Amino acid sequence: MNFNDDEPIVANQDDSGEKPTSFVAGKTQARIFKKTKAPLEESKFKVMLELTGAGYSNIRPGVDLVTVLDVSSSMAGEKLAKLKIAMQFVIKKLSPIDRLSVVTFATNSTRLCPLRQITETSQAEIEKMVNALVADGWTNITAGLETGLKVLNDRNLTTERVVGIMLMSDGDQNTGGDASDVPAGNVPVHTFGFGTDQDPRVLRAIADNSNGGTFSDVQNNLSIAFSQCLAGLLTVAVQDLKLTVTRVKDESIIQKVSAGNYPQSMDASSVAISFGDLYHKEVRKVLVDLLLPAVSIQRDADVLHITYTYSTGGKLFEANPLIVMVTRIGSSEEPEREEVKIEENRLGTAQKMKDARIMADDKKLDDAQNKIVEAKNSLEGAVDDSNLLIEMLKSELQQLFELMKSQIIYEKQGRPFALSSETSHDRQRFAARGDVEKLRLFATPLMDKYLEQAKSFNEDPSKPLPTVEEDVKQELAADPLSDIFGALRYYIQMAVHAFKSIENILEYILSRRRRIK
Numbered sequence: 001m002n003f004n005d006d007e008p009i010v011a012n013q014d015d016s017g018e019k020p021t022s023f024v025a026g027k028t029q030a031r032i033f034k035k036t037k038a039p040l041e042e043s044k045f046k047v048m049l050e051l052t053g054a055g056y057s058n059i060r061p062g063v064d065l066v067t068v069l070d071v072s073s074s075m076a077g078e079k080l081a082k083l084k085i086a087m088q089f090v091i092k093k094l095s096p097i098d099r100l101s102v103v104t105f106a107t108n109s110t111r112l113c114p115l116r117q118i119t120e121t122s123q124a125e126i127e128k129m130v131n132a133l134v135a136d137g138w139t140n141i142t143a144g145l146e147t148g149l150k151v152l153n154d155r156n157l158t159t160e161r162v163v164g165i166m167l168m169s170d171g172d173q174n175t176g177g178d179a180s181d182v183p184a185g186n187v188p189v190h191t192f193g194f195g196t197d198q199d200p201r202v203l204r205a206i207a208d209n210s211n212g213g214t215f216s217d218v219q220n221n222l223s224i225a226f227s228q229c230l231a232g233l234l235t236v237a238v239q240d241l242k243l244t245v246t247r248v249k250d251e252s253i254i255q256k257v258s259a260g261n262y263p264q265s266m267d268a269s270s271v272a273i274s275f276g277d278l279y280h281k282e283v284r285k286v287l288v289d290l291l292l293p294a295v296s297i298q299r300d301a302d303v304l305h306i307t308y309t310y311s312t313g314g315k316l317f318e319a320n321p322l323i324v325m326v327t328r329i330g331s332s333e334e335p336e337r338e339e340v341k342i343e344e345n346r347l348g349t350a351q352k353m354k355d356a357r358i359m360a361d362d363k364k365l366d367d368a369q370n371k372i373v374e375a376k377n378s379l380e381g382a383v384d385d386s387n388l389l390i391e392m393l394k395s396e397l398q399q400l401f402e403l404m405k406s407q408i409i410y411e412k413q414g415r416p417f418a419l420s421s422e423t424s425h426d427r428q429r430f431a432a433r434g435d436v437e438k439l440r441l442f443a444t445p446l447m448d449k450y451l452e453q454a455k456s457f458n459e460d461p462s463k464p465l466p467t468v469e470e471d472v473k474q475e476l477a478a479d480p481l482s483d484i485f486g487a488l489r490y491y492i493q494m495a496v497h498a499f500k501s502i503e504n505i506l507e508y509i510l511s512r513r514r515r516i517k
Contacts, residue, residue, distance in 0.1 A: 003154040006115035007122075009062060012096055024317045027238045028278060028310055029054040032324060033339040037332040038292055045252070045290045047304055047324050048340045049245070053237030053278040059313070060472070062097035063162045063233050064115055064155065065090075068148040069133070070169040070194075072106040076135035079170055079194060086222040087130045089457050090166075090230055093450075094118040095468045098234075101151045102126060105144030106137030107175060115151060140176030141169055145189070145206065152187055160314045162236045162277065163187050165210075166229055168222070170194040173202055180205035188212040188276065190229045192432075193416050194222060200416040207423055208261065212276040215423045216432040217416035225432035227454035231446040232430070234468055235280040238310035238317075245288055245306055246270040252303040256289040258347060260426040278310070281444045284428055285343050298329050341383050342390065349375050349393050350425035353400060357418035360410050372401045392441050396421060399434040446471065 033048040067090065069083060087102075094100055099115040100122075112129045116122045148165045155161075165187060173179055180202050189210040191203040200217065207213035218225045247254045247269050257264065257271045265272045275284055290303060304324035310317055352375035359368035376397050379390055400421070403414030417433050424431035430442040437451065449471065457465060466474075 003111065003114060003151045004156055006064075006101075006151075006155045006157060007099060007117045008157060009097060009099070009117055024312055024315050025319075027054060027312050027317070028052065028241065028308065028319075030306070030308065030319070030322060032306070032322065033337045034324060034326070035332070035334045035337065037327045037329050037334050039332050040295050040298070040328055040330055042294045043292050044255075045292050045303065045326065046336065046340055047288045047290065048337070048343055049243070049286045049288070049306060050339075051241070051243065051275075051278065051284045051286070051308065053235075053280045053282045060097075060234070061160050061162045061236060061239075061313075062099065063094070063164065063236075064099050064101075064152060065094070065163075065230075065233065066101045066103060066115075066148040066151050066165045068103045068105065068109075068144045068165055068167040070106070070139060070141070070144070070171070071104045071133050071135050072137050072139040072171060073135055074139070074171045074197065080133065080135050082220075082222045083168065083194075084130055084133065085458060085461050086226045088127060088461055089223050089454055089465070090226055091118075091123050091126055091130070092465045093227075093230055093234070093468055094123075098468075100126060101148075102129060103144055103147045103151065104133065105140050105147070106135075107140055108137075109140065109143035109147040111147055111151060115155060138175040139169065139171045139173050141167075141173040141179035141202065141206075142176040142182060144169075145179050145182050145184075148189075149182070149184065149187060153185070162233060162239070164229075164233045165189045166192065166226065167203075167206065168192040168194055168218075169198060169203060171197050172199045178202070180209065182206070182209070184210035184213070186211060186276070191215045192218050192222065192225055192229075193420075194218045196412040198416060200419045204419040204423055208426075211263065211274065212427065212429070213423075214427055214429050214431040215420050217413075217420040217434070218432060219413065219416075221436070221454075221458060223454045223458045224436055224451060227450040228430055228432055228436075228443070228447045231444065231450040232279045232282070234471075235444065235446050236277045237280045237282075238278050238312050239276070240316075241275040241278045241284075241308065241310045242272060243275065243284075243286060243306070243308045244270055244272040245286070245304055247290070247304065248302050250293070251301045253291040253293070254288060254304075255291050258287040258289075259284070260428055262427075279429075279444050280446070282429065282442070287340070287343055287347070292326070292328070295328050298327070300325055300327050338383060342387060345379060345382055346389060346393060346425070348378060349397065350422070352378070353397070353418060353425075354422055356400070356404070357415065357422070360404055360414060360418070363407060365404050365407060365410065368404050369401060372397050372404070376401075389441070392439060395438055396434070396441065399439065446475070449474075 029052045031050040098118050101115045102112040191207045193203045204215040207215040216225045259273045263274045306322040356368040356371040420431050420433040
């Protein structure tokens, strides 16, 4: 069966006018953090690049979202009721430029509706379908995932669309094969393990198989978890973001590039990382470890070239190269940049949490808790304790420590929390887990806003929700020129780099003249 019956986007009368201008440049802001000096002898040198989604505007790509929902017998009762409320939140927040398809699975999968443009009529009809769901049968996650992917892969309308799958399950897959073996291609699959009987290893693997997908551990409030994922999908700043770092011959060797588990490709001189979609105000930090060869004289040296590309509005943008320069001098006691040290601490903490999770999986809870204590101690005094990220890392460690007090607690709650934490750190993207209101690692401003909206909606689903257009207006009111400033910031940055390059050339010419004389 082909699912090529996706509805076209029919413009409202209000949308028929000329669209405002949107700038292509500056949709991603790049910053470089490094020391300015390095010794003459062979030495290691760290460069951190920070990419931030920027330039929010009232022109956003429409979202094609497929929700893949577990309706097996274990979902009966309170879980199904919470799922229906969470789905109502999603349905009400989408707008007429978005499309939604609902797929359910139990023993088999069912596509309840094709990708439908969100209108008052379709909203009411989809809500009616969701409210009529009943729980029965086995848990065939594979069938649900494959159907969801087929809905997106068979679409007619694909231009300038953001895609995503939100897959929720509360139990072990017990029929239909292993869903972790299903290739997701370029579709981000965000998975949600609901309750204490979920299979977090499978759900985490499904998310990892997709580029940019996350796994959220939801012990209770599904509406909040759904809202955080939706806030990201509705604020995609750029798509197909790709970063390339290239060493400079005879000046540097790339030893390691730390960018989570995003796909990397490399050759003899460069490493390329494919990030996929980047949300507004979402950040990707890339840590590059270089080896600088010994040099005989003091001089300035270009040690790394950085380029990045992305798509926005159907257009490909290639940023001008950024050049990382360092002054080679007799000796240097310059301290490492604070931003670099904080990122190193985050990466080290994430690795220790993973080590603890592996120990706990082997039923070595004492060793696992000791590893968590070690991670907490390593954060003390390493950097500014008042740093918000460090504070959240400590909170994350404490929550995981509490969930390792017994093997039963660990297997029901600790393992899902730990695996969700790993995907969040690997992707540098928010994933709901534990105390969602305190643990806000990688959350964007709109996610914070949707957290409050979802809490209120969960208490009273009959209460009207702000539309996504109203959310956008509030964001723009707070920063009305962000789109313009994003482009302006980019061109100023390029001008500064150009002036520095000219200055370096002039300095080189003058030094040559001095030697000749």
